[in-house]
Amino acid sequence: MVRAPAKINLFLEVLGKRPDGYHELATLMVAIRHQDMLCFKEDAPGQPGTAQLSIHHADLSPGPDNLILKAVRLVQSKTGCDRGVTIRLNKRIPMAAGLAGGSTDAAATLQALNRLWNLGRSNDELAQWSSELGSDIPFFFHLPAGWCTGRGEIVESVRLPRPFDLVLAAPPVGCSTPAVYKGVVVPEKPTDGDAIRKALADGDVERLGRLLHNRLEASAMKLCPAVAMTLDKMRRLKPAGQLMSGSGSTVFALCRDRAEAERILTTLRQDPELATTKLFLTRTCSEQAPTP
Numbered sequence: 390m391v392r393a394p395a396k397i398n399l400f401l402e403v404l405g406k407r408p409d410g411y412h413e414l415a416t417l418m419v420a421i422r423h424q425d426m427l428c429f430k431e432d433a434p435g436q437p438g439t440a441q442l443s444i445h446h447a448d449l450s451p452g453p454d455n456l457i458l459k460a461v462r463l464v465q466s467k468t469g470c471d472r473g474v475t476i477r478l479n480k481r482i483p484m485a486a487g488l489a490g491g492s493t494d495a496a497a498t499l500q501a502l503n504r505l506w507n508l509g510r511s512n513d514e515l516a517q518w519s520s521e522l523g524s525d526i527p528f529f530f531h532l533p534a535g536w537c538t539g540r541g542e543i544v545e546s547v548r549l550p551r552p553f554d555l556v557l558a559a560p561p562v563g564c565s566t567p568a569v570y571k572g573v574v575v576p577e578k579p580t581d582g583d584a585i586r587k588a589l590a591d592g593d594v595e596r597l598g599r600l601l602h603n604r605l606e607a608s609a610m611k612l613c614p615a616v617a618m619t620l621d622k623m624r625r626l627k628p629a630g631q632l633m634s635g636s637g638s639t640v641f642a643l644c645r646d647r648a649e650a651e652r653i654l655t656t657l658r659q660d661p662e663l664a665t666t667k668l669f670l671t672r673t674c675s676e677q678a679p680t681p
């Protein structure tokens with residue numbers, strides 16, 4: 390069994406639009422304990438080289454576009470390995486939610502196949518391959534936290550001095566990442582990430598809360614009004630800070646401790662306007678990578 394953690398962005402600035410259509414980013418990503426579970430087994434005899442995926446989730450069917458199957462094909466093409474695999478995914482991370490649920494599954498698949506098929510590839514090599522599948526997959530080779538630049542695929546590991554308690558709210562409607570990026574206004578003077586990196590290194594939750602920043606929020610709010618509504622409700626409960634993660638639609642409250650997170654969760658759960666929003670408590674991952 391392999392655990393695949395979700396991530397949140399504590400800071401995301403858009404520095405410019407690139408000729409390849411992507412946006413140049415500077416973002417601070419942190420893995421959280423909310424996770425998918427994957428199980429990998431060698432292929433059945435008589436079916437060499439095939440990959441079979443079953444998913445335990447009502448709304449997700451394993452088509453060829455699934456990032457897990459793309460990751461299998463990527464490893465096969467990079468190594469020439471013709472072995473197969475049977476994969477079972479227990480999907481718990483909300484989708485189209487800005488939590489990189491598909492990306493973490495892809496990263497977990499690359500790492501699991503490296504072990505299952507005895508390929509002996511380094512973490513760095515797998516991370517480099519993974520950027521061909523998606524901009525935020527390499528981050529998952531640098532847990533628990535990373536400062537990510539380029540289109541998000543250039544990752545510098547960041548130390549997490551302590552865990553942080555969070556309340557996550559995933560609205561019933563997700564955000565399309567390309568649509569959110571299309572609506573973003575590139576700032577003339579980008580916000581600098583040095584101050585929030587320092588606050589994180591100091592483990593200072595108050596400063597961290599004040600410095601949370603996501604340039605994609607305004608664009609996502611236009612596409613998904615639930616983002617603004619949920620952020621507003623969180624703000625009134627006065628956590629250290631609140632922010633949308635990635636391209637949305639999940640928003641999170643950064644809490645001073647577990648008791649505050651529980652208080653905020655309880656209040657949000659009583660709000661009829663959030664009846665269809667997935668609300669849950671989680672924590673940032675600790676230094677040790679959660680994948681066994």
Ligand code: C5P
Nearest residue numbers: 410411412414523524540541566567570
């Ligand atoms: O790389 P990934 O497949 O995750 O990106 C999905 C979409 O998000 C891209 O096709 C692009 O529209 C947008 N994107 C972007 N700039 C980035 C990352 C993603 O414009 N740095």
